[in-house]
Amino acid sequence: MSKKLLCTLLACLLLLPVLLLSVGAEPETVPLFAANNSAVAYCIDTEQILYENKAQEVHAPGVTTKLMALMVAYDLLENTGRKLSEKITVSGSWVRDTYIPGDRSSPYLGLTQGDECSLEYLFACSLVSNANDACAALVGYCTEELMMATREDFLERMNKKAEALGMADTVYGDTIGFGGVGQTTAADVVKLAKAFYLYDELVKLSDRDVYNRNIWNKNYLECDKFLQGYRMDEAIGLIAGHSTNQGGYHLVTFTEKEGIAYAYVVMGGSRERQEEDGSRWFDDGNAYDDMHGLVPYVLDSFGYQKLCSGKGEKDVTFLADLRLGGGAEEGILRLVPEKTVELMVANPNGAEIQIVLNYDERVYEAEKAGKTYKTVDAPIKQGEVLGTASFVLEGKTLATVNMLAEKSVEVNTLLSAKNYLFSFLFEGPMGNIIKWVLIIIIAWVALALLFWVIRQIFRLVVWGNGKKDKPEKEDKTEKPENMNKM
Numbered sequence: 269m270s271k272k273l274l275c276t277l278l279a280c281l282l283l284l285p286v287l288l289l290s291v292g293a294e295p296e297t298v299p300l301f302a303a304n305n306s307a308v309a310y311c312i313d314t315e316q317i318l319y320e321n322k323a324q325e326v327h328a329p330g331v332t333t334k335l336m337a338l339m340v341a342y343d344l345l346e347n348t349g350r351k352l353s354e355k356i357t358v359s360g361s362w363v364r365d366t367y368i369p370g371d372r373s374s375p376y377l378g379l380t381q382g383d384e385c386s387l388e389y390l391f392a393c394s395l396v397s398n399a400n401d402a403c404a405a406l407v408g409y410c411t412e413e414l415m416m417a418t419r420e421d422f423l424e425r426m427n428k429k430a431e432a433l434g435m436a437d438t439v440y441g442d443t444i445g446f447g448g449v450g451q452t453t454a455a456d457v458v459k460l461a462k463a464f465y466l467y468d469e470l471v472k473l474s475d476r477d478v479y480n481r482n483i484w485n486k487n488y489l490e491c492d493k494f495l496q497g498y499r500m501d502e503a504i505g506l507i508a509g510h511s512t513n514q515g516g517y518h519l520v521t522f523t524e525k526e527g528i529a530y531a532y533v534v535m536g537g538s539r540e541r542q543e544e545d546g547s548r549w550f551d552d553g554n555a556y557d558d559m560h561g562l563v564p565y566v567l568d569s570f571g572y573q574k575l576c577s578g579k580g581e582k583d584v585t586f587l588a589d590l591r592l593g594g595g596a597e598e599g600i601l602r603l604v605p606e607k608t609v610e611l612m613v614a615n616p617n618g619a620e621i622q623i624v625l626n627y628d629e630r631v632y633e634a635e636k637a638g639k640t641y642k643t644v645d646a647p648i649k650q651g652e653v654l655g656t657a658s659f660v661l662e663g664k665t666l667a668t669v670n671m672l673a674e675k676s677v678e679v680n681t682l683l684s685a686k687n688y689l690f691s692f693l694f695e696g697p698m699g700n701i702i703k704w705v706l707i708i709i710i711a712w713v714a715l716a717l718l719f720w721v722i723r724q725i726f727r728l729v730v731w732g733n734g735k736k737d738k739p740e741k742e743d744k745t746e747k748p749e750n751m752n753k754m
Contacts, residue, residue: 302557330511333445352388362408395474448512474505515539594645606670627655
């Protein structure tokens with residue numbers, strides 16, 4: 269055998285355990301993305317986080333600032349009766365300092381003093397093209413024409429709305445996300461996206477390849493006009509762009525499947541590069557690679573499940589049956605969920621979801637006819653919490669819900685008195701005393717009866733023997749002679 273062949277065989281033998289381990293390894297239960305950026309996937313309908321990575325990592329808000337500014341502006345327009353079709357004239361002060369000369373990545377339209385455009389145009393260009401001057405013109409119009417205030421007042425509204433949405437780690441330092449001021453997190457931005465999803469008119473504006481025939485979408489999930497390879501048919505909008513002039517690319521989108529809506533956020537990806545000839549590319553670790561791993565993972569892995577139907581529903585779920593005690597009439601008390609629990613569940617192994625019941629301290633175990641039952645004493649009010657039910661899948665708790673009494677149960681006074689007397693006489697220390705007294709009485713009666721039986725047997729035996737052995741007595745009575753003579 270040649271040395272080369274021998275070496276080949278030895279190499280195969282050494283690699284065999286590795287190959288076997290690879291074949292027998294279980295599939296990953298979480299997605300492995302090409303990048304490792306801050307990311308969150310969220311189900312809007314079930315209000316459930318489906319995936320998160322570095323969700324609390326702090327970033328400059330950047331392009332996501334525009335989403336908040338557009339919501340505040342849209343609210344102002346609605347409150348003042350303005351329509352998106354209404355045209356306005358741009359003031360030069362509104363769009364000043366929204367572009368860095370020579371920075372090809374700085375998105376802008378080139379609006380100047382006196383330009384006339386519709387409000388819809390400004391909304392669309394802010395979303396589709398991420399244009400700084402379009403968003404700045406919209407903020408300027410809302411501030412000066414509708415609020416009669418300053419840009420700082422508009423910024424204050426943005427921060428108050430962020431607070432109202434529960435975005436605890438977010439502070440906006442400007443109104444368009446220009447210059448890298450302020451801070452936010454992916455966990456907060458997904459709350460922002462959830463709120464923005466309700467602005468249906470704006471979402472539809474963002475979900476297009478091109479607006480007005482010449483404003484091409486710079487979210488490459490939507491449009492491949494400038495950069496190919498990232499388009500995703502499932503994506504619905506929303507916005508894409510940098511957080512600072514140095515990088516930190518943010519990407520936000522939605523998807524829908526079988527009537528369920530999802531929001532996705534990726535933050536801090538590598539920056540977009542652009543040459544003088546217009547060619548573009550991303551460095552390694554970009555947000556689009558993450559999004560192309562995140563969206564299929566969510567849509568393929570998770571399924572909608574209704575774990576239980578809450579009180580008041582026609583198909584209410586009965587979680588447990590309790591026997592009634594404490595003077596209640598014979599019967600059972602059913603426990604129902606406080607609310608309906610609906611979740612997106614990833615269950616690749618098809619395992620059964622277990623229900624783990626934890627009862628309130630009022631629920632105790634009582635024995636009847638040789639069986640032990642969960643029991644609760646009256647009185648009980650309808651809707652009273654008597655424990656919790658947890659839904660567990662392969663050791664992981666999916667949700668927990670309170671268990672409520674289905675009905676009210678009153679105390680029956682006579683029955684309660686009877687039960688109390690019975691319990692007093694036959695349970696506890698008094699029950700033990702009475703039991704021993706009864707045992708002693710029964711034993712005494714039994715002994716007395718035994719002695720009586722023995723005595724009767726003895727008397728019978730002795731009397732019978734005495735009658736047999738004793739001689740008959742002679743009749744010595746003398747009869748008078750001539751008794752019949754008269």
